[in-house]
Amino acid sequence: MSYKIGLVGKPSVGKSTFFNAATMGDVPEGAYPFTTIDPSLGEAYVRVDCAAPDFDETCEPNTGYCRDDKRFVPVKLVDVAGLIPGAHEGKGLGNQFLTDLNEADVLVHVVDFSGETDMEGEPTEGHDPRDDIDFLEAELDQWYLGILEKGIERFETRHMAETELEVELAEQMSAFGTNKDEIKQVILSLGLELDPETWDDADELELAREIRKRTKPMVVAANKMDTPEARANYEEITSDPDYDHLTIVPCSAHAEKALKTAEENGVVEYTPGASDFEITGDVSDEQAAGLEQIREFVSEFDGSGVQRALEAALFEELDAVAVFPGSANGNWTNGPFPDCFVLPANATAEDFAYHLHSDIGDGFLHAIDCRTDRQIGADTELETGDVVEVISTNQ
Numbered sequence: 001m002s003y004k005i006g007l008v009g010k011p012s013v014g015k016s017t018f019f020n021a022a023t024m025g026d027v028p029e030g031a032y033p034f035t036t037i038d039p040s041l042g043e044a045y046v047r048v049d050c051a052a053p054d055f056d057e058t059c060e061p062n063t064g065y066c067r068d069d070k071r072f073v074p075v076k077l078v079d080v081a082g083l084i085p086g087a088h089e090g091k092g093l094g095n096q097f098l099t100d101l102n103e104a105d106v107l108v109h110v111v112d113f114s115g116e117t118d119m120e121g122e123p124t125e126g127h128d129p130r131d132d133i134d135f136l137e138a139e140l141d142q143w144y145l146g147i148l149e150k151g152i153e154r155f156e157t158r159h160m161a162e163t164e165l166e167v168e169l170a171e172q173m174s175a176f177g178t179n180k181d182e183i184k185q186v187i188l189s190l191g192l193e194l195d196p197e198t199w200d201d202a203d204e205l206e207l208a209r210e211i212r213k214r215t216k217p218m219v220v221a222a223n224k225m226d227t228p229e230a231r232a233n234y235e236e237i238t239s240d241p242d243y244d245h246l247t248i249v250p251c252s253a254h255a256e257k258a259l260k261t262a263e264e265n266g267v268v269e270y271t272p273g274a275s276d277f278e279i280t281g282d283v284s285d286e287q288a289a290g291l292e293q294i295r296e297f298v299s300e301f302d303g304s305g306v307q308r309a310l311e312a313a314l315f316e317e318l319d320a321v322a323v324f325p326g327s328a329n330g331n332w333t334n335g336p337f338p339d340c341f342v343l344p345a346n347a348t349a350e351d352f353a354y355h356l357h358s359d360i361g362d363g364f365l366h367a368i369d370c371r372t373d374r375q376i377g378a379d380t381e382l383e384t385g386d387v388v389e390v391i392s393t394n395q
């Protein structure tokens, strides 16, 4: 299983530039059959410090690639088109939009921080990017609210004594990957009673919003940060307490795309996400000046922000962990460190065994933390960078 990151944003914010930059790669063509089936689905990567050098090995990745001791682990990136007012009611591409959103584990909302596109994606000046953030959140909240209301109706039409509210709501909202315990906890955390007859419209909306926040985590890619207007907006928004709940990553999709294109053309050597690059080919004065501007940007912001936005989505919002299957005695069957798997938050050694194969999970005896050579038990929670060998009766 690989994680799916949904890229969302109104027209002209740089979503295509971001998508193309993130999915361009120095990897053999044709390696991703799904890109030919659906152009809005691509393979992007998240960086993890490669474990191989710590073991004096050179890794041989089965998937993704390794560069400058960074492992680029594949994730799916889906370009979720159709964010327009009323999308939650199925307007425009609304239904497809909601299906795509639903399939994404986490969202990256690309926002034009320069304020040079209005709500419809037309050129303007001085547009407040906060309106875009609020707009997407409100669309999502309305969508959740619609489904929540159906759940409440179902509960009320059934004999209340025969069912529990949280069971009905969890069933109605199952597509969002939530369960009855979580729903109950959210209701109580908002100070509401477990009886929808005591709720007013504002309570319902607040509940929908809270469930949405927990089940559809989101990072804002503050795009076009290479413009002075975007910087000013960024300063203002990141110091606005109303936006404290969001992870906002400064970003220039343009810079990432330009560097990857320059690398494809043999002009620069650039490791995606890096804060510097080397000019290795012949460039005109104009190109050199453009590249120097980009250099200033990536050194100031520690990269173009495209990689960081994807990594924040996976590792900060979802709290996912990236773990390497290891070999305690260094006997690799097909070359060292072939894999790095991204697992859900709080994944244990036993979960990892099941991820490798259900049989390996079924026969789980214990695991070995290859960094310390210590035995670890089934319930040990894993962390990013762990190197783990599973000992199972089914190997």
Ligand SMILES: Nc1nc2c(ncn2[C@@H]2O[C@H](COP(=O)(O)OP(=O)(O)OP(=O)(O)O)[C@@H](O)[C@H]2O)c(=O)[nH]1
Binding pocket: 009, 010, 011, 012, 013, 014, 015, 016, 017, 018, 121, 223, 224, 225, 226, 227, 251, 252, 253, 254, 255
């Ligand atoms: N300054 C600046 N401009 C950018 C950046 N990224 C994209 N743009 C520009 O923004 C405009 C819109 O970019 P697209 O990638 O086509 O935007 P989109 O959101 O996919 O738009 P639609 O295809 O209309 O949905 C183009 O003129 C890009 O060159 C960036 O990081 N900085």
